[in-house]
Amino acid sequence: MTDLATPTPSAAPKVIPVGRTRVIGYITAGLGLFVLLAFGLGSSGNAHSVLTFTPVNTSTNAPWSIGALTVLTRYWNMAAGLIAIAIGVHMIVRRPAKGAMVRFGVAAILFLFALLLWAGRDPGPSQGLHVNLTSILIGSSALAMVLIYGALSGIMCERAGVVNIAIEGQFIGGAFFGSVIASTTNNFLLATLAGAVAGALLGLVLAFLSLRYLSDQIIVGVVLVTMMSSLSSYLNLQVLSPYPNLNTGNLASNIAIPLLYKIPIIGPVFFNQSGFFYFMIVLVSLISFGLFKTRWGLRVRAVGEHPKAAESVGINVIRTRYINVVLGVAIAGVGGVAFMASQGAFQVGYTSGLGYVALAALIFGRWRPSGAVSAGVLFGISAYLALNLQTYNIPISTEILGMFPYLITIAVVAGLVGRVRPPAADGQPYKRD
Amino acid sequence: MTENMADVLAQADPGSPVERRSLWTRFSSKSPVVLALLALVLGFLIGALVIIFSTNTVLDAWRGIFSSWGAPGHALKVTFDNVGAAYRAMFTGSVFDPSQFWHSIATGKQWDNTLTPLSETLTYATPLIIASIAVGIAFQTGIFNIGANGQAIMGGIAGASIGSMINMPAIVHIPLTLAAGIVGGMVAGSIPGFLKAYTGAHEVIVTLMLNYVIAFFLVFVLLSTPFQLPGQSNDISRTMHSSAQLAPLFGAASGLRVSYGIFIAAAVVYFAWWFLERSSLGFDFRITGNNPNAARASGINARRVIVVVFLISGGLAGLAGVVQVSSTTHYVDGNFLIGSAGIGFTAITVALLGRNRPMGIVWGSLLFAALGVGGRNMQAATGIPLDLATIIQSVVVLFVATPVLVKEIFRLRSSSAQGIQLATKGWGS
Structure with a gap:
């Protein structure tokens, strides 16, 4: 720190x-x-x-x-x-x-x-x-990837002192526009860009309201989620249902990395994934390096910890926060596209609270990219198993299994995390004197 | 508190030249009602934009704007026709339908049809008021209870089970059913309360996650033998006995659904006012919400406040759930308060709109209930999805949460630019 x-x-x-x-x-x-x-x-x-x-x-x-x-x-x-x-x-x-x-x-x-x-x-x-370990790991990695995108988005925003509780809404926005662009152009690069732009716009709203007008960031976030879920449901009925070719749900194809993908177990899980997976790894290392090893990162952390001190040494607090929130939320938008590209056509409410789980992964990972990765993996595996244990005839009902990821999130937030210390100025409005 | 301070400061210098503006400006820059109305106007404008950009006939009309001299006028007309039809359907479905009214005047019949929209709005508003009070009391203490929806579901489950499994006279059965609902909500509310008080877990995440857990629990319970409607394989509960139902106010023959539940809502509003303004515990709550440090310094037990506020808030949300069940459907199914029917989520926006004050919440509930009921009519009449109502609601709340922005848009003086002040700042507390 x-x-x-x-x-x-x-x-x-x-x-x-x-x-x-x-x-x-x-x-x-x-x-x-x-x-x-x-x-x-x-x-x-x-x-x-x-x-x-x-x-x-x-x-x-x-x-x-x-x-x-x-x-x-x-x-x-x-x-x-x-x-x-x-x-x-x-x-x-x-x-x-x-x-x-x-x-x-x-x-x-x-x-x-x-x-x-x-x-x-x-x-x-x-x-x-048979218990197919490799298949389980592949399935979990898709969920873990989305969670890590979300947690990275949170890290970008909260390290600069803005709480981004609307990751769920940004996933929805990214998935929606990503699906439309991917279906019309069949080009996932364009879809990713669309998701990032949708995210950046949502980030701009969050930044604008909370930085310029000092609104309560948690309220703005919660309302943004409500707005995105109803807007996506509205557009789904008005636009996607009449034009099914806008939402065909083509999945991103895997890119096998030569030689490496042939390694048993590890190969299919890590080296035969969609581009979103590799991009996530690049992002994790970029943000990790950027936050802790560069001047930019030091400035961002200073803004998130003690904006007054940062301002006094000439850092533009507001601008730093704007940039970080817009970039961070764009990452969440890409996460939404990644979710769409691994799960299929956009449906209303199919992110089912994953954005909030990502938020918990962020806290569990203590606002660090590396922590976000381990939290994302743990949550991803448990969420995947909860969804897929039904294939086994185990004497636990589907509904109880479905609760598991959320109960684990509660347990984690409630106290397993140990001493969490968010950035000191996280969520506090800042006004230049 | 901050509000009062702003008032005091404003009264302190009545003679300052800045204050000498038109009556309208002076009035509007202070009044939260005007602010809410302006936010509503903006909400409807943005809703209109959403309609315009998602309706093909309107877009086609604008695409052909350069094709002939009459085209721009035609495009405007098409736009106004479509948006107007939507909002007209919203109004006639929730408040009052003039043509039906004149029909009733002329023939002296079908007064029930004339009153149905208002009755529906009141029916929808009744549990919404209670749930919003639940959220509002928590807000006033600086606690963000997003779990009101889950707590209401728990209340509904508990109430429906007591109401359907026991047979007794109505005079005992109704209070018992309502009490069961309150207890159900309290159980759900106590979890985030204790976790926040004793482990510091942030209530926002815990309550949000509990909403998902409870949604699963609802289906689980509905599929379990003691609760499921016998002979059914769907997720639907037994129907409550008539002795546990809140009867329609004007009798079942009238066809108007508004029930005796509105008296429960009125009692809750009075309780909330008394609790926050007159009781010493409520005073502790508000101090904690306004200034946690001052509260601690004056010896208020923060943990106790957190637990109690969650019990009260959860209990009221549970009451909202049971009122919803026993005044409308009389049974619980898998869609109970799920999705757009989730009054617990609307309650958050209502509480913000009403600035967490009991009477503000009443007006806010009526407004949002009218939007919801009217939205259903709009969907039936014009095919525009009900979600538009939710979009408008969230836009309204976004603007209410940023009063300075509204004032800038309408070029009003922004002196007492107090937004909604909450103590939900960050994760730390």
Whole structure:
């Protein structure tokens, strides 16, 4: 963080319980215990699960593949549970100063893995269903990508001190205009540009109202989401329904990176993706480098932490915020196009709160691009599994599964995050004296 | 508080030359009502633009503007015809239809048809007022309860289950049903309340996420055996017994749906006024909203305030949900308060429009209810989607939230440029 960051006097002391690491430790250990009892001892001793690693629609044509791996469900899950318990107990006893979230993340991944093994166990309700790890990772990566776009957008805005709660609305705008342009031109570069422009315009509205007229940024954000969802529903009925060729829902084709895409597991997940995925990686590294290693980043962070001090050394606070908000929201617009390009034709309400989950990923990732990536991956996998576990005959109803991503978001925001410290001037209107 | 200060400051120098403008200017630069009306005008203008840019006949007329001398006039006429038809349908569907009125005068019959639009608006406004009060009380405490919709759904579920599963006389059943709704909303409201008070989780994200969770929960409950309408496989609940329903005000034979629920709404409005203006707890709430530091310094327990305000806000939202069920459909289905029917989301905009004051909320609710009901009529009459009403509503609120912009657009003096002041600043608190 910048050294300028003396908290402003008005910042209320935050309610942070002492020993939160311990709380996370208890939760982690509890998760492990659940895995041990339900997924480990809960599956019979002779049950086995089959893990496969070749993607289902194998266009990759790998020269060598990994065969199916058959594991004994009970003992693998017991091991996973014991590892999670060990991590939790270590956190309770030793209270490590850092890395609580990483440890929790590992336990969460173990939990999901055990859940999959348990769901696909052979003498069990869904016999013969193999757990295709690579397919799961590919499916999750699409959601994670969108979440990371959203979180990056939030980082750009909030590091400069403007709360962007309207990521959901910007996704909708990007997806809508992206779909129209992609359907008419069949050119995803143009569609991306359209999404970015739509986002930039929305960003301009947010910046204009909150910077020039000092409106409450959260109110403006919430109202913008309402407006975008009703506007998209309106235009969907008025324009897209009569002209279905404006919304054909062509998906972005994958670009395979030569040689690398043939690596098993990693290849199809990382090197055989649409252009949006690669662009996301470029953006993450650009923003990460820019924010923490360049003069521009130092200025942005100064504006977000202590605008008065920034102004006194000659930084134009308002202009910095304008630029960051417009660029940031344009990123969210591209995220909307990316969502459309991976999910298909625009439908009203099909982002289903992903923009808010991205916001939570931003907080979980502590306003850092690298954190946003890990949060996006964790949320992406859990959201994907919640949507796709229905293929297994597990005794949990669809509706309860559907709640999972949102419940996880609440849990994360509510306290797993540990000590979050947003940019000190985040959301506070700034007026030059 | 800030409002009062602005008034005091304005009265302090009545003789200053700046103040000596026309009566209109002086009036308009102070009054939030005028501000809201101007925002409404802007909302309708932008709504008209949306209609123009999405209606083919209008666009075609403008495309041919250079084809003949009469074309520009024709284009203007087509524009006014289309926009006018939409807004006329909105008005006649929600307030009053002149032709129907004259028909009733001339024949002395069908007065119920004349009164139906107003009755529908009131029916829609009744739960909206309650839900908006719920949001407004939270706002006054500096808390942003976006979860009113989910809390209302929980209230509706609880109320519908008590109303349909138990048989008892109406005098006990109705209060019990309403109480169940309040408790349902409180349960949903307590989650963000406790989380914010004890972990510092920002209420905006928690309540938003809970809305999604509750939407799933609604379907889950509706498909579960004790709640589902017997013999149905759809997500629909049992119908409430007549002893638990809020009866129509003018009898079921009149065909007018406006129910006794409006008295509940009136009681809630009075309660909110009394609570915020007269009770000591309400005073604590407002202090907390206006100046958290002063509140802490004067010994107000911030955690208790947060939890209690969420209980009250959630309870009222739940009441709105149960009033909605027991005065209109009498059952809950999978679309209950989902999408454009989500009164909890409209309530946020209404609370902002009414500046979180009980009477302001009443007027705001009536206005937005008229927009919603009229929008339905507009959709039926002209085919323009109902969503236009929501677009207009959100534009209005955006402008109400930025009074300076409205004043600049209308070239009004902008001295007491107080926007909606909230304490929802950033994530930290």
